[in-house]
Amino acid sequence: MSTIYILWLRQLKRYVRSRSRIIGSLGQPILFLLSLGYGFGPIFQRAGQGNYLEFLAPGIIGMSIIFTSIFSGMEIIWDRQFGFLKETLVAPVSRFNIMIGRTLGGATVATFQGIIVFVIAVIAGFRPYHWGMVPGAILMMLLVSLLFTALGTAVASLLEDMQGFQLIINFLVMPMFFLSGALFPLQGLPAAIDIIARIDPLSYGVDGFRALLVNTSHFGLVQDIGILGIVTAAFLLIGSYFFSRIQV
Amino acid sequence: MNIIEVKNLIKKFGNELIAVDDVSFDVQRGEIFAFLGPNGAGKSTTIKMLTTLLHPTGGSIRLNDHDPAREADAVRHSFGIVFQDPSLDDELTAYENMEFHGVLYSVPKATRRERIEQLLKFVELWDRKDDLVKQFSGGMKRRLEIARGLLHHPKILFLDEPTLGLDPQTRNHMWNYLKELNTKEGITIFFTTHYMEEADRIAQRIAIIDHGKIIASGTPEELKSQAGKETLEEAFLSFTGKTIREESGGGLDSMRQHRRMWTRR
Ligand SMILES: Nc1ncnc2c1ncn2[C@@H]1O[C@H](COP(=O)(O)OP(=O)(O)OP(=O)(O)O)[C@@H](O)[C@H]1O
Ligand SMILES: [Mg+2]
Numbered sequence: 001m002s003t004i005y006i007l008w009l010r011q012l013k014r015y016v017r018s019r020s021r022i023i024g025s026l027g028q029p030i031l032f033l034l035s036l037g038y039g040f041g042p043i044f045q046r047a048g049q050g051n052y053l054e055f056l057a058p059g060i061i062g063m064s065i066i067f068t069s070i071f072s073g074m075e076i077i078w079d080r081q082f083g084f085l086k087e088t089l090v091a092p093v094s095r096f097n098i099m100i101g102r103t104l105g106g107a108t109v110a111t112f113q114g115i116i117v118f119v120i121a122v123i124a125g126f127r128p129y130h131w132g133m134v135p136g137a138i139l140m141m142l143l144v145s146l147l148f149t150a151l152g153t154a155v156a157s158l159l160e161d162m163q164g165f166q167l168i169i170n171f172l173v174m175p176m177f178f179l180s181g182a183l184f185p186l187q188g189l190p191a192a193i194d195i196i197a198r199i200d201p202l203s204y205g206v207d208g209f210r211a212l213l214v215n216t217s218h219f220g221l222v223q224d225i226g227i228l229g230i231v232t233a234a235f236l237l238i239g240s241y242f243f244s245r246i247q248v
Numbered sequence: 249m250n251i252i253e254v255k256n257l258i259k260k261f262g263n264e265l266i267a268v269d270d271v272s273f274d275v276q277r278g279e280i281f282a283f284l285g286p287n288g289a290g291k292s293t294t295i296k297m298l299t300t301l302l303h304p305t306g307g308s309i310r311l312n313d314h315d316p317a318r319e320a321d322a323v324r325h326s327f328g329i330v331f332q333d334p335s336l337d338d339e340l341t342a343y344e345n346m347e348f349h350g351v352l353y354s355v356p357k358a359t360r361r362e363r364i365e366q367l368l369k370f371v372e373l374w375d376r377k378d379d380l381v382k383q384f385s386g387g388m389k390r391r392l393e394i395a396r397g398l399l400h401h402p403k404i405l406f407l408d409e410p411t412l413g414l415d416p417q418t419r420n421h422m423w424n425y426l427k428e429l430n431t432k433e434g435i436t437i438f439f440t441t442h443y444m445e446e447a448d449r450i451a452q453r454i455a456i457i458d459h460g461k462i463i464a465s466g467t468p469e470e471l472k473s474q475a476g477k478e479t480l481e482e483a484f485l486s487f488t489g490k491t492i493r494e495e496s497g498g499g500l501d502s503m504r505q506h507r508r509m510w511t512r513r
Contacts, residue, residue: 002351090327091324093352
């Protein structure tokens with residue numbers, strides 16, 4: 001337990017200390033929220049879909065979480081390059097626990113980031129339909145964060161150095177974000193996109209945020225939680241398997 | 249009573265490069281053992297296999313009666329290591345790096361606090377304990393690595409060029425401390441170094457590896473008389489030849505680093 005805690009604490013300390021990273025990672029969600037929110041708002045309204053900011057805010061929370069989580073998971077590559085990874089790999093602690101500690105730390109950071117984006121959205125005019133549901137939404141953020149941090153860890157365990165990073169961002173994270181229904185409703189999409197959106201775990205995360213924050217849902221909250229739970233468990237297992245096989 | 253038994257150990261990287269080529273040796277419990285060899289000889293690669301970081305291509309290892317490849321957890325409970333390359337977290341303070349290590353190795357809190365203070369004072373970093381490691385000089389980082397390696401008292405301590413880049417005062421100081429640990433607690437010490445006088449003075453037994461093969465072994469005196477030389481350095485040179493290794497481990501490492509840097513775009 002104390003080993004998981006110290007690994008968790010390390011991730012948090014690193015996050016809190018890198019102020020430029022916090023600010024940098026908030027720029028993108030704010031930009032999306034303001035430009036898309038205010039820019040597409042009128043069109044969205046005219047199309048009879050209601051308030052776009054209300055629709056968009058949960059999607060941007062999802063965006064900030066997927067980027068932060070994958071990034072945290074992939075910090076393993078940095079640790080490998082700076083050598084610190086060796087220190088944890090030879091310690092008399094099961095690699096499963098090490099992976100769990102890191103993942104919990106990364107997920108906490110990503111959840112934090114999600115909460116900050118939520119606050120920014122509120123400042124921009126977003127209102128949850130019921131404040132009592134906000135704690136539930138935060139738990140949902142934690143679940144989604146765990147899922148993607150575990151995914152980041154799994155992927156990073158397979159990469160030797162930074163070269164693959166850009167590839168992962170462009171061919172995995174970006175598509176997952178854009179096709180998740182974070183920016184547009186999933187109703188009435190062409191079949192191909194609909195199928196991709198259904199495979200994309202972020203779709204269920206964003207849908208869950210909407211269910212809890214604005215009381216609209218495409219899949220239904222139960223299905224969201226069920227699928228996210230299963231996928232998270234699977235990614236944790238896959239991630240810890242790959243992590244346990246790392247050689248340096 | 250061998251604490252390390254290595255038989256016909258092989259490590260290949262890719263198809264051509266045989267970094268460790270059919271190496272066998274034993275280290276006795278409580279012994280101070282030096283593993284010497286020119287750059288790129290295969291020392292660090294052997295240590296990585298002993299310490300569960302790399303899987304051997306062939307051969308067998310017993311470390312404290314366990315197999316690093318199959319019983320990694322049991323093996324990891326028996327050793328401590330100071331790596332040749334950096335392994336500190338730059339974003340944490342010196343104290344936090346020590347604390348992190350102590351918790352990972354389940355050193356009880358009271359002992360942990362006490363030893364951290366003692367060791368940081370020992371390597372003269374106590375007044376810098378709350379500074380981030382990224383603000384340290386190379387030698388200070390090295391000293392912190394060593395202090396961290398001594399925080400828990402394992403059965404075997406691996407030191408891969410521990411004295412690299414340290415001033416003579418610190419080196420002496422460190423070896424005295426290690427010898428005391430060795431006599432008082434019976435900790436087996438397995439180290440590599442390029443300072444021959446250091447090996448001569450400290451090691452009870454030595455193995456010399458070159459091009460992945462062990463070419464000589466014995467006590468420092470035996471090696472000197474085998475080679476018919478006065479000093480260990482001369483003996484070492486007569487065993488390994490005078491040519492400079494084109495693929496120096498360090499050189500290759502930094503080349504790999506460069507390649508990464510250039511291709512990062
Ligand atoms: N990860 C790796 N991939 C490919 N080759 C490697 C790798 N690690 C080591 N080698 C090669 O294996 C050989 C042995 O390297 P090793 O690091 O064990 O040498 P060493 O004896 O520790 O040398 P030094 O005194 O320079 O530290 C070298 O030729 C090196 O280039
Ligand atoms: Mg080496």
